[in-house]
Amino acid sequence: MINWSPDPVSTAIFVCGWSAGWWLWLRAKVMPAHLSATTSPSGSGVRPSVSVIVPCRNEANNLPHLLATLTPIIRPDDELIIVDDGSIDDTAKIARLHGATVLVNDALPAGWAGKPHACWRGAGVASREVLVFLDADVRLGASTLDSLCSVLVQHHNALVSVMPWHRTRGSIERLSMLFNLVSSLVASIAPRGTSRRVAYGPCMAVRRDVYMAAGGHAHLLVRSAVVEDLALARVMPEAVAMVGRQNEVEYRMYPAGFAQLVEGWTKNTATGAFVIPRSTTVLIVAWITSFCGGLVASPWFYLASVAQLAVMVRRVGNFGVVAAALYPLHAVFFVTIAVWSAVRSAVVGNVAWRGRRVATR
Numbered sequence: 001m002i003n004w005s006p007d008p009v010s011t012a013i014f015v016c017g018w019s020a021g022w023w024l025w026l027r028a029k030v031m032p033a034h035l036s037a038t039t040s041p042s043g044s045g046v047r048p049s050v051s052v053i054v055p056c057r058n059e060a061n062n063l064p065h066l067l068a069t070l071t072p073i074i075r076p077d078d079e080l081i082i083v084d085d086g087s088i089d090d091t092a093k094i095a096r097l098h099g100a101t102v103l104v105n106d107a108l109p110a111g112w113a114g115k116p117h118a119c120w121r122g123a124g125v126a127s128r129e130v131l132v133f134l135d136a137d138v139r140l141g142a143s144t145l146d147s148l149c150s151v152l153v154q155h156h157n158a159l160v161s162v163m164p165w166h167r168t169r170g171s172i173e174r175l176s177m178l179f180n181l182v183s184s185l186v187a188s189i190a191p192r193g194t195s196r197r198v199a200y201g202p203c204m205a206v207r208r209d210v211y212m213a214a215g216g217h218a219h220l221l222v223r224s225a226v227v228e229d230l231a232l233a234r235v236m237p238e239a240v241a242m243v244g245r246q247n248e249v250e251y252r253m254y255p256a257g258f259a260q261l262v263e264g265w266t267k268n269t270a271t272g273a274f275v276i277p278r279s280t281t282v283l284i285v286a287w288i289t290s291f292c293g294g295l296v297a298s299p300w301f302y303l304a305s306v307a308q309l310a311v312m313v314r315r316v317g318n319f320g321v322v323a324a325a326l327y328p329l330h331a332v333f334f335v336t337i338a339v340w341s342a343v344r345s346a347v348v349g350n351v352a353w354r355g356r357r358v359a360t361r
Helices: 008-027 063-073 091-097 114-125 144-154 170-185 208-214 228-235 258-275 278-297 299-315 320-325 327-348
Strands: 050-056 079-085 101-105 130-134 138-140 158-163 203-207 238-243 249-251 350-353 356-359
Touching: 008 170, 008 278, 008 299, 050 063, 050 091, 050 114, 063 079, 063 091, 063 138, 079 091, 079 114, 091 101, 101 114, 114 130, 114 208, 114 228, 130 144, 130 208, 144 158, 144 203, 158 170, 158 228, 170 258, 170 278, 170 299, 170 320, 170 327, 203 208, 258 327, 278 299, 278 327, 299 320, 299 327, 320 327
Parallel strands: 050 079, 050 130, 079 101, 158 238
Antiparallel strands: 130 203, 138 249, 158 203, 350 356
């Protein structure tokens, strides 16, 4: 029997969780639109030169799409560095064809995870004022580099990062909906004086001198980290995390299918949960709880959650109203992956990613 009149306790629990979701969503920083870098970090009045560093491991399918959006916006005094992290495909060949400086990592040193080592190698040869780290599955807009440098003007010592807008294809890729949405909310609350800062690894920018002074990806807390972006944010003087805009900073995650999607989110979920601000964690748990309880308690709560998600997900990707209406399926998948990730991290002590076993403890 459908319960159109939920009891006061169920109503209070749902409203609190539903409101927590709105609170986080409204506080999340969105990348400024089409900023022009009229002032550089050095105060010269123009956008500074940048070193774009792209760590790659078997990215022959993704890299051409990134370079198609990146090369038109790189200026003559910028530099492009591709770090081939032990690829067995044509990653290095494609990078050279686009005129990039290519570094090849054949062996991974002890105590390092693959991506931090690749980023550090790239930073080691970079010579420009600003370092921009990009994942190969990212796509940029015409003003992205200018916008990143403009934010650095306001936050001189910060690691500036952007969570890309997720362009999905098909129902499997849309299972990332809640993961993307939760990821966009984790930087909503950043208590002052805490090391629990947040960064989004697919797109990061930082002054080279600030990065080197902090130890960068070579810092002992970062070099072996499974989720290196969050670890790097913790050791930097400041971190500014933003949500990207459609057509400005985008990516397509896990196009290879369900197995890749599960592996990727398993890698990210449990580790991230331990380093984001505790107040944010509490609010996110309350929000996810409102989904589960709301569906059972009343159809009004279900409709309220669908309406909320239909608004929220437009910020993070092309998930659409249908995915929002199917949120119970997404919630079950999200919780299942979160539990599996936590168990694997605690019991096995490692996760699989791109053919490597990465330690989690």
